[in-house]
Amino acid sequence: MSEIIYKGNEPVIVDGAVPNIMTRITKSPIEEGGHLCLERTEAMYTTYWASAGELSPFFIEVIKNKRIIGARCPKCKMVICPPYMTRCPKCQNADKSFVELESGVEMPQIGRMLNTPPITVFANARFARYAPFGRGRVMLGESQSALPIQVFTTTGFLKPGIFKAGTEVKIIFRKNRGGFSTDYFAVPLSEVPKKLRNKKGLEEHELKWESLKLSDPEIKKEYQSKMKDVLAALKKFLSGIKKSPRAQRDLVNWNRKILVKTGGGSLGLVIANQDLKLVEKKQVARPNLVITIDDPQYLIGWTKGDSIINLIRTDKAAVSNLQDLETIFKLDRLPRSMRRDAQER
């Protein structure tokens, strides 16, 4: 398995997803009869120069002019956005052909959510760097159809309740646009400064993107009394990484100094050399990432497989840098990796 290739800070291809050519002989489970089976790695690829065809004007308008366009039927006045077809399927001409839609109808850049959008926290590898993200549908102007759109909040972790059916949203454009449906996204209008709300073609860098405001956990005696057990559990858990090839692979090419602040006291975690070590907090004086957790007992839960991401999304924990959730995903993967290796042993 090869490593992730970077161009600057951006991964350009997740090369580890591409298997080397390998074969193995595996015994099927007893209930299948314990047959010897050949397994081999395979992959299917197709690459494209994919044309947007008649839908190209929508994307060209987004790239060049930061405009969202729709289409209108001159007969029934139906408006659709995005303009996913060029003829009205309800209206026919005298010769019974479908009526052609008027194209290039400029849509407003403030709209309302059609539904409460689903929020993806556990994204697959292709989208992990965007997580947590929401995908929803926004109604713009007179359009009777909804524009599929990613939704983000400028205020930190995207939690249920920020976007609901009917939430007023503003369309924001990426600075770098390449003709994809991720060139634009929506944020709640209430998070856009009033002076920018009516600006067309608003770009992401014009908004203030807040990270989480971390406040130090309140030190409590009940939490302090748990720390001895917590540290013991952490030491025992982390000592297992050396025995787990999967856990080591989870941490490959990853280096972080993490300060963990709890209501029972602080501790440090250092990821380096495919290992995770517990250290004194002074050893992470300039951390890359800060995690705050009121009740240190949750750290014992993590060693048993509970998810730190779930703690964050339920306000039981917080992180200093939402752009570094990949580190949290890696921490969350460790217990499962170690458990699987232990089972195989």
Added chain:
Amino acid sequence: MRKVAIVGAFTTPCRGRWLSKTLWELLQWAVSGALKDAKLDISKVDAGVIGLYNDIFARQAIPESSAIEQVGLALKPFTRVSNGGATGIFAMLTAYQAVASGMYDIVLCIGGEKATDCYDFLSETQTPEVVQTIAWSWDPLFERDQGATAADSYAEVILSYLDKYPNDLKINVRAEILRILCEQAKNNPNAQRRNEIVTPEMVEQSPWIIEPAFKKLETCVYTEGAACLVMAAEGIAEEICKGAGNPPIWIEGLGFASESYWWGTKHPNKLPARIESDHLATVRAYKMAGITAKDVNVVELHDAFLPQLMITLAEMEFVPMGHADYLIEKNIMAPYGKLLVNPSGGLIYGGHFVGGSNMFSAWSARHHLIEKGLDYGLVHGTGASSAQYGGAVVLKRGKI
């Protein structure tokens, strides 16, 4: 149109993975079992229809081409159907039409899937790659790049239903239905999760996959398996059934509907808070059969996610829209009421091999109609990116 009956059925055991069997072996096994059930010589079969959902799962374009000889249909007409999650139910429509039209007397309706050869070499698990494969279903220009997942297809339906009916789909009701389905799967020898125990407490503690749409315990499984139904025309069906010792199960009604891909506020767009295709398909099937929901004794429906099962049962008119909780609260569902829902364990506990899941449902409905001496069964399938495809088939137990 001729009357059509199911005269034989078989399903393989459902497994998370069949390491020792290829797709072709699973399909041949299912056909062999169905022929044995009907005590039918393969030479009597005129044609075949096969439901195979996904070429990427199969690692082959036109994968059905490799199965023709194995299923005994070389040199006979063999049609492949692929309609998303509803592939199975639409394959049943195609097989039915082939017989009802008078073109063929006996047709095999086969379905199968082998999904978990897919493997993500980063996480060293199958799920991310299976999910990614399903995610290729989204519109490539306007939607796919935004990160839609397999779960999103029903999450949006469920969330929009909750937008409109915030007091329905209560978690305690969902948990009780899950407990019932899990319990029922224990009586299905082919169920994938027949040894599990699920309590309402476990459901409440289960992590959210998409909050508040569904939890981990409320999702269907990925399954490898295959199923086969033998369909025959009136006049021939009775003869076959006499030989096999089983009553014919008549297909009394069928209904189908496909909604728009694009969501919106008016038709022809797909509307929020609805699985309109399920409603239209079912009422069309009821009308053709001359029955109403009250006549149905057993329903085997496509439960990709538990809250979707509840919405679908409301769309089928077993409970009013917005009051799906009545299934438990008003004692509609067995064991509290008379309506037997997914005695196979459904797709959540029984298994979900996409191309053949709805045949698996029909196999179970037929079994319960015969074993329990019931009159009417309803089989359902749904699928596509926003639960757009709906199909329903009304079955009636006949006499030998």
